[in-house]
Amino acid sequence: MAKFLLSLHVLASVLFIGPVAVAVSMFPRRAAAALAGGPERAAEAGTLRLLHRITQVYALLGIAVPILGIGVAQVMDVLGQSWLIVSMVLTALSALALLLFVLPAQQAAVDALDLDTGAPEHGKAVQGLRLLPMTAGVFNLLWAVVVVLMVIRPGSTTGA
Template sequence: MAKFLLSLHVLASVLFVGPVAVAVSMFPRRAKAALAGGPDQAGDAGMLRLLHRITQVYALLGIAVPVLGIGLAQVMDVLGEPYLIVSMVLTAIAALSLLLFVLPGQQAAVDALGLAPEDEGHAKAVRGLKTLPMTTGVFNLLWAIVVVLMVIRPGSTTGV
């Protein structure tokens, strides 16, 4: 059962968290181009909407990753291990950063697409783009740390 849950957990991580990590990384540059209004503004706007939708849908699907991880930890009887507790806390912080900073920043940029540059909503979205690369970087860094913790499992007695 543990091998099956581990397979599902890893597969869900790759298929659901991976697209979110890529989409949030691509979004700030595309948003800047779309809101600046260059020659390919329509293409940039379409890509911006797509990246935001990918982030929303795959973030929702990504809930399966910690759910499967907790189930796997119970089966393996490692739920109280420090590496796992740290990983769960970091996962929660990553989820909160996505919900509180990344997704609202993306939504503001998407909402500003149809606004004139002198509109306050447009100006607010452009200002918000200054912090979006940092928050997306923190989100991705947290997931990278969780992956490393899951691979090396500090204090594990399995011997690697």
């Protein structure tokens, strides 16, 4: 049962968190191009909407990753180990970064696409993009640390 749950956990991580990480990373540059105007604005606007939708949908599907992870930890009887607790805290922090910073900034940028470039809301969306690359980087860094912790499992006696 542990191997089956672990396989599902790893598959969910790759299939659900991977697309979110890529979409979150690509969004700031595409948003800057779309909001700047110019001849490529229409194409960039479509890409921007798609990246935002990918982030939303796959973030929702990504809830399966920690749920399966907790199931694996219970079956393997490692729920109280410090590396796992740190991983769960980092996962929660990445989820908060996504919910509180990334998704609202993405939504503001998508909403600003329908506004005239001189509108105050358009200017606010452009200003909001200033921190989005950093927030995206923090989100991805947190997930990278979680993956490393899952692989090396400090203090593990399995030899991994």
